[in-house]
Amino acid sequence: MDTFAFRQPEMMEKLEVFEVDHPATQEFKLHRLAELEWEHPAKLHFISIDFTKESLVTALNNLSSYEPKVKSFFNWLGVINFLSREEAFATLCSITEIVPMGSMIVFDYLDTDAFVPEKMSPYIRELKEFLLKIDEPIIQASIHQH
Numbered sequence: 001m002d003t004f005a006f007r008q009p010e011m012m013e014k015l016e017v018f019e020v021d022h023p024a025t026q027e028f029k030l031h032r033l034a035e036l037e038w039e040h041p042a043k044l045h046f047i048s049i050d051f052t053k054e055s056l057v058t059a060l061n062n063l064s065s066y067e068p069k070v071k072s073f074f075n076w077l078g079v080i081n082f083l084s085r086e087e088a089f090a091t092l093c094s095i096t097e098i099v100p101m102g103s104m105i106v107f108d109y110l111d112t113d114a115f116v117p118e119k120m121s122p123y124i125r126e127l128k129e130f131l132l133k134i135d136e137p138i139i140q141a142s143i144h145q146h
């Protein structure tokens with residue numbers, strides 16, 4: 001779970017942060033924050049959406065605190081492997097429709113070889129088994145070339 005807003009109090013004085021999670025993850029996260037009694041930074045906004053069913057752009061546009069004219073930085077680490085190739089591209093394309101020039105995105109994804117059984121590293125094998133066990137399977141379609 002991302003913890004940027006809680007790790008960077010100085011930056012939270014200058015930035016509006018929109019923390020986007022799958023509804024199940026965000027429900028768990030908010031519950032955990034309540035248990036810990038951590039105060040939410042004033043400029044932290046939670047968005048709960050499922051990229052396989054909903055549009056990030058629509059969710060952002062529905063928020064009065066989101067200002068589309070302001071340059072934005074999108075941190076999309078550790079997410080693409082849970083989406084199909086089409087869902088990943090749909091989200092990436094939709095972001096380009098709303099952000100001004102000079103905005104940035106960082107994302108990661110697994111190499112096309114990652115799931116070829118004879119090339120699979122022990123780390124990926126373990127990760128794949130673990131994520132399957134907790135019902136968050138890595139979607140192999142997202143990393144294979146079509």
Ligand SMILES: C[S@@+](CC[C@H](N)C(=O)[O-])C[C@H]1O[C@@H](n2cnc3c(N)ncnc32)[C@H](O)[C@@H]1O
Nearest residue numbers: 001002021022025049050051052077078079082
């Ligand atoms: C491994 S965590 C990465 C969290 C954070 N980006 C980081 O780098 O610490 C995976 C994230 O993917 C999100 N995620 C997985 N599937 C998703 C989906 N279908 N729609 C939206 N978010 C999803 C989860 O909510 C979770 O926040």
